Amino acid sequence: MKVLGACHCGKIAYEAEINPNNIWLCHCTDCQTLTGTAYRAVVQASAESFKLVKGEPKIYIKTADNGVRRVHGFCAECGTPIYGSAVSNPKSYSLRIGAIKQREELRPERQIWCRSALPWAMDLSGIEKADRQ
Secondary structure, three states, rough: OEEEEEEOOOOOOOOOOOOOEEEEEEHHHHHHHHOOOOOOEEEEEEEOOOOOEEOEEEEEEEEEOOEEEEEEEEOOOOOEEEEEEEEOOEEEEEEHHHHHHOHOOOOOOOOOHHHOOOHHHHHOOOOOOOOOO
């Protein structure tokens, strides 16, 4: 499936090919902090299919507890997370679902790092819902 993505302010845009059946949520504490929310939703795109069509992301290199370093690309203007990848020679990009225009079509298939999940994030069914604020 071809997807188009962009940051909130529009200074960065991209396109990529993804497998819409390979969407996952990460509940690790790094993803909670880096997203400013309970988890990160991502889909993989091969390096060959990922193309920046506008702008250049600001890069932050995160070192995990196990010593693995990962690139995090985001918009320096509005802060929108765009992707994660290996530091050098990335084979794939972990695209952030919230920046993909077709996000309504992308349903998560699995969750990882559930031991770090915020307890309420695993079941939102009992929380009050409103169509607008």
